[in-house]
Amino acid sequence: MKNFSTFVYRGGGTVNFRSDAGVLKKQLKNALKSSPPPQLDNKEKKLLETIRYKTKKANQNNVTRTKAYLDFFLIHPEIHWALLAHLVSRNAGWNMTDLKGTYLPKLLTAKEAVDFYMFLERGNWLIFQDAYPQLLLYEYSRKRGEPLWHLLPSLNVSAFMRPFWERFWESGCSEEITKALIVNEQHYIENRVLNNSLYMHTVMDKVMFKLQELMSMNHILFPYLTPVQKRIKLTGGTVHHFTSVNKRVSLGRSLYDLLYSIESRLESIILWAESRPHTGSRADYWPELFLMEGNSSTPVSSSSPCRGLGRNKLFSPALTSAWDDWIHPHAEEGDWFTDCHVLRLLKKKPEKFSGEIEAACCQSLEEVHTAVQAKQTFFP
Incomplete structure (x- = not known):
């Protein structure tokens, strides 16, 4: 198996943020200066058309984009962000299908479920249509043996990212480009999405409160296959303060550190991801508790899900059977990058996750189970 764990590739150098902060700040300030659009030749125009076509094709739904991230990572393991994005995108798919599973249809109205799906899908779609062209441009740069970063503005990529891709091309520091992509995607x-009035009143004020504050449905899971027991285990972290961009950046960095902290576990995570194609069903990682067949109208049994493991499985459909593909409007225009204050997000140390998540998952399921039982009893 390839060595997927090292932070440093190609150039063999690392970045010391303390000593390098002045240089980086100067590079970002230069990126803020407006410049005329580049004059493109026919070959460059054709390349941009190819990138846009491939991005649109892979951005059909959560399943296709999640697969595209993994496919890219397996070819370019130096781009750690692609693996992180693949795993986080799997979690987004599981959240989408939860809306048609055993529990949530009994707690949310049909409109709330659709609103929340649109919220999750829009964010998943937007990040892919912004990040995947950057990944493809890197791939074509490698194939041609020369950097093509001058094409980033033509792909509507934030000016924030060009200095980081240029630095990565020279240093090969996987850690820095990953952190930059995390900052970029969340901003x-x-x-x-997060401050969009379309979602603030329908999702953030109502549905997210129900799902996160009342029932703690906010875990990011990284499944992996243990080599000895040959069973699937879980590691991951829990989302808090989802509406804060700084907290989301910190979460992304914490998840990244967790993912690459133990080489043997990292390789087991990759092995699991390769062997279990993403369907959107939680049966992908927990078949003892979830199954794809069934429907959401079945009454919830009295036995708790984790303590009665295997006796009364929970319905978790595949994404393609739960939701039709959504045709998205074009991404809103504009560059989020307006000053260099975000540099501190790269230097600040994120929270360390223990990785112990299975007990918290079971507790969340118990809370949802109790809420559904109460509703069936008092509001049948």
Whole structure:
């Protein structure tokens, strides 16, 4: 198996943020200066058309984009962000299908479920259509043996990212480009989704409160296959303060550190991801508790899900059977990057996750189970 764990590739150098902060700040300030659009030749125009076509094709739904992230990572393991994005996108798919599973249809109205799906899908779609062209441009740069970063503005990529891709091309520091992509993706969706009035009143004020504050449905899971027991285990972290962009950046960095902290576990995570194609069903990682067949109208049994493991499985459908593909409007225009204050997000140390998540998952399921039972009893 390839060595997927090292932070450093190609150039063999690392970045010391303390000593390098002045240089990086200067590079970002230069990126803020407006410049005329590049004059493109026919070959460059054709390349941009190819990138846009491939991005649109892979951005059909959560299943296709999640697969595209993994496919890219397996070819370019130096781009750690692609693996992180694949795993987080799996979690987004599981959240989408939960809306048609055993529990949530009994707690949410049909409109609330659709609103929440649109919220999750829009964020998942936006991040992919912004990040995947960057990944493809890197791939084509490698194939041609020369950097093509001057094409980033033509792909509507934030000016924030060009200095980091240029630095990565020279240093090969996987850690820095990953952190930059985490900062970029979370700021990119901040006004397009999180602060968008379309979702603030329908989702953030109502549905997210129900699901996160009342029932703690906010875990990010990284399944992996243990080599000895040959069973699937879980590691991951829990989301808090989802509406804060700084907290989301910190979460992304914490998840990244967790993912790459133990080489043997990292390789087991990759092995599991390769062997279990993403369907959107939680049966992908927990078949003892979830199954794809069934429907959401079945009454919830009295036995708790984890303590009665295997006796009364929970319905978790595949994404393609739960939701039709959604035709998205074009991404909102504008560059989120307006000053260099975000540099501190790269230097600040994120929270360390223990990785112990299975007990918390079971507790969340118990809370949802109790809420559904109460509703069936008092509001049949």
